[in-house]
Amino acid sequence: MSNTTLRRGIGRRLFRAKPTELIPPFYLWIGLALLCVFTLAPFANLVLSSLMEKQELLSGHLFPKKFTLINYRQLFGGPGALDFVSAIRNSVVVAAVTTAFTILIGVFASYALARIKFRFRSTALFAILAMQLLPTISIVVPLYMMMRDGVTVGIPFTDIVWFRTPPLLNTVWALIVSYITFSLPFAVWMMTGYFKNVPKEMEEAAFVDGSGRFRTMFTIVFPLAMPGIAATSIFTFLTAWDEFMFASSFTQTYASKTLPIAVSEFVGKHSLDWGLMTAAGFIASLPPVLISLFLYRYIVGGLTAGGVKG
């Protein structure tokens, strides 16, 4: 084969797409390189900044001449360390308790909505979806008053009250209660979708064997939908971890500040410490980033199941 035809052959392969595809390899790789830079460069800047000393940051270096862990050491050993650690603890507690409570009561509602035919079922589903998509701002003011006065347990829309909690502002409970407002509709909507996908025949076979609804729910539907329940738990945890508006309106003290609030305060009115902020931001983002990378399949499945907030 002569040199020119060989070159033409390579050229053809580089610049012509396979018939079943769209983009020729040459442009594909240019596009991928651009995509990669656009996605990873800002994050790399965050990580590199957290590994620089103050003087380097102030002089505008993009790459550190000398790597240092001083920001991280200060974060966990400096004067504000206790507050930061308590913010981590609050975030973990709030996200974990919210998730546990949401799944525990949501799983039953989802079963009913997915598996039992009753009147107003589609109306109920519409209401759930609407509640999930409505913004925090719709209810933040009444919830603030509720937290200020203490949450009552009684019959809504009447004056009948069985008991009343103490005021919840500045406690993690205010956040747990308010996070349930978005996590419960979300979890019910998502799990209903997963439960619908469990084949009906399996359940009917169990009915024929004399097993009641309650038992088939636990022995057939829940185990088969376990990946879905797990995905829902992950999403619930991540959204609670990320929440800002409720956290900023209901918490003023370190007894209940969560990570987003703590991180934002490094660059607040009182200080402008980009080194500490980038280190704290990296630590706060590490759990969701790792969870998303390791559980990529669940995350993508959940996102495309619909209704996840962007």
Add this chain to the structure above:
Amino acid sequence: MARISPSPRLGLLNRKRKDTLFAILLLLPTVYVLCKVFIYPIYQSAVWSLFKYNLTEPGDVRFIGWGNYLELLKNHDFWVSIDRTFYFTILSVAAELVLGFFSALLLNQSFKGRTFFRGSIIVPWALLTLVNGLMWNWIYQPGNGALSQLLHRAHLLAPDQNPVWLGNSDSIMNFVILADVWKTTPFMTLLLLAGMQHIPGSLYEAAAMDGAGFWKKLKHVTIPQLMPSVIVAVVLRLINAIRVYDILTVFTGDPTTSVSYLTFNNAFRYFYLGRSSAMAWLTTLFIILLIVVYMILLRRNSDTD
């Protein structure tokens, strides 16, 4: 059969009634909690929106009908915030759609290392919203921020020039849009990628046989096939972009940059509960409209499946 119920019809009816009872039992905790923390509060805010209700003047709470709403329509700040909210929403969703579409096209091809590339795009999505805002705020810092540094090094900016990028609220919106697009494009990409994976390769093959190149394949195969996913993804993003708040608090103290921000400030800085409830309800009604559109689209998509 060991036992025969008096009439099979009655047995079925009984079972149906038992099922309904069971469903009610299962739904009860969720319904109770949601009534308590969602339905009742949103009803309460509708009531408050008709009152003059300032926490700072507890003695002067009175019914004023549509007063809060009428006052808002005459309020200059409110209109400015609506303008900026729409500017943000439309521009960021449009940019996300274009970028997300092309990213999904790339990631839908088969090539070496696809898992790595698909995985890497989830990093921005997973970053905390607040951290994303702070990270971009750091990038936009005049002088030592990465944006100024890069422009100086590329000689696109003279060494003696040092613009303050986040100077006024109108230009801030553009920088906020860039930050938001960076974070939410992966969401769009993943939704569209899922849609693209359902397009059979044979359609492209047939188009290629007719001599179609990249743009023709895009126009005649990809776009029409992908339309349902695109519309659903866009409406979902509109619903979420229009509530923008978190990221703005990092960039600016100016509450007129979004309706949510202005509502929040009226509620928690001035404690005008009546007026902020009215603002919240206007937002709520608008979003409910979008939700209805979303529901109709979802139903139509599941019908065609």
